[in-house]
Amino acid sequence: MSVSNICIVDYGMGNIGSITNAFEILGHSVDVSSDREVISSAHGLILPGVGAFPKAMNNLRDLQILDVIKDFAIEQEKPVLGICLGMQLLATSSEENGHHLGLGLIPGQVKKIPGNELPVPQVGWNDINLRHDSSIFEGILDNTDFYFVHSYYFSCERKFVSSTTNYGMDLTASIECKNVFGVQFHPERSHRYGLKVLENFHKLCSV
C-alpha cells in the first residue's frame, strides 16, 4: 500500500493538534508518534516545537529518538520540516539558557533576537522576503505574511536561508539544505499561505 504518510514527532512539546488540524483540512492523514519504527518508516517528518531549546533536546534524548531522526535525514534522505522551535533544533547549537547542542542537520547557531528597541519575543504577523527558490514556497509570492512567535533566531550561512523577515534586522524566516527544511513561523497559524506551505511539503513527501 503506497500511502504517503508524514509523521509528526511527538516529544511532548508542540501544538500538535493545530498541525494535524491543518493536514486534515488539506485532506491528508498524518501519524503522530515518538516510536522509532513509525518515525523511521514515514515518508516525511515534521518536528513541531513550542517552548525552550534545552528541554526539547532533553525530551528527544530521553525518548531515544535523536539517532532515528538524524538517520532519517542523513542516511535515508527523506524530507524533514522543522517548525518554529523544531526548526531551531536542526541547528548545530543554541545559546538559549546556556550552550546546548542541536541535531546538527543544518549548520548554524540559534541566537537571541536583539530587537533593537522592538519588543522580544516577536509575536505577530510579518512578511517574508524570498531569497532562494524553494519548493515549500511554490505558489507563494514574495512579501506574504506569516505568523511568528519567537525570541531566538537561526543564524547561518546565506546559502541555507530560503527567506528572511525583518524585525529590527533581517532574521532567518526559513532554511533549507537538500531534504531538510525549517520554518521559523507557524504555518498552521498562518492561514491560507501557511496551509500552502504544508501542502507543498506534503507534495515533496509523496514523490
Next chain:
Amino acid sequence: MIKDGILVQSMGFNKYLPIGHPKTTIEFISRWNVDEIIVLDISDKKKDISLTNGLLKLISKNCFVPIAVGGGIQTIEHAKSLISSGADKIVLNTHAFKENSLVTQISDQFGSQCVVGSIDAKIVAPEKYRAFIENGKIDTKMNVTDWAKKLQILGAGEIFLNSIDRDGSKLGYDLKLIERVKKEIDIPLIACGGVGKFSDFSDAVLISNADACAAGNIFHFVEHSTILAKANMFARGINVRLDNRASYINRSFDSDGRLLMLEGQKLKETILKRGSLDIL
C-alpha cells in the same frame, strides 16, 4: 464573547444579545482575514463554564489564525488544558488581579507571549480611569495605567485594554485612554471597546499608537467585515495584512469607512470570472 454556550453581542457590560454558535463566526471571521481571535467566556462561573475544552477544540478546529482564550481562568492547570485544546494565548483579567502570581506562573511555564493581561477600564472621574474586575462589577480602586505597568512586570506579553463606557456604544475607541496606557508600557497594546464604523480602527493606530485593534459587535453584521476594516486602514497608510482575494484595495470609502459603490460604467467593465477552488 461566549455566554452560556452562545456567542453574544455586548453593550456596556450588562446587556447581552445572542448572535449564534461561536463555530460559525470563527469560521467566517477566520476566512475574512482577521489576524487573531479572542474568545472570552463571560458566563456566570458559579453556574457553569461555557468554554469547555470540547467547545474550544471544536471552534479552533477550522481556525488557522492564533486564538487567545480567557474568562475566569484561575489556575495554571486550567490554562494548560485550554492550551492543549487549541488556545495559543491565555487571557487573564480578574484572577490576575486577585492572584498576581498566576500571571508569572503561566508566563514562566509557557512564555510571556502566551499571556495577555486584560484590563476593563471605567471612567470614575474626569480624566481618571480605574480597572474593574468581575465583568466590570468590582472597582479594584487601581489606576488603569499602574495596573498595566504591573501586568507587564508580572510577565504579561500583551495588554488587552477594553473601555467599559464605550462598550457597545458605537462612539469609537476611547483614544485618550489608549494613548495614556500605551505611553507607559513596552509590550504591545490591543485596543477594544466602542467601534461603530470602520474608520474607527485607524484612529486607534494613527492617533493613539495602538499596536492592534479589536472589536466584537461590528464584525458580526457586515459581509467581509474584517476585510473592510483592514482595507480602510490600508487606505490610510497603515501596514496591515491583506491577502484575501476580496481585498478591496482599489476601492474607495466614505468618511465613515463604508464602501462606496462602483459607478455603472465601472460595473460594465468588470469581468466576472469563475472563482478557483480555495481551501479557506
